[in-house]
Amino acid sequence: MTHTTLQFIDLRQDPWRKLQGEDGPISHPVPAAKLLLSLAQWHAVRGTWPEGLPVGVHVTNDSDIAALAEDLPRLALVALHFPTWVDGRAYSQAHLLRSRYRYKGALRATGEVLVDMVPMLARTGFSEAALRADQDVADAQRALNFFPAFYQGDVAQTAPWFARQTQTP
16 A cells, blocks of 8 residues: 555645755854755754754755765755656656665655655655646645555565465464
């Protein structure tokens, strides 16, 4: 069964804020709650970032997710970007974050996120999705329940369907 806990984020009402100048490192940010930093910005300030102050990192889909591994316990949000709906590298990044690195925080899909992508977002570990503006949240909610089961394993249920059928409780 898919994760039905996928939340849909309206970016106009999102409490997470990006800093201006996110294309490069920042020298002295003013720490504030719910800042969403680029990977370069995070690397520039992680040594001085106050413990316990929520911070998120926005990661492009061509970034090496291993660069975040040691910092994951400090991150409240990791936002992975889909530059186009046909580029699925962020699915792989999400799967690595959940399966290999055991990231427990919020994992958000951003960019060209379509309703058709919602089941795979849930299966690869996303907990949040910011749908493209022309996509309907009600349709996305319905898409979470299109399929009652999957043959392949995923981040929540790693065993394939045939192996789950032979397991006894």
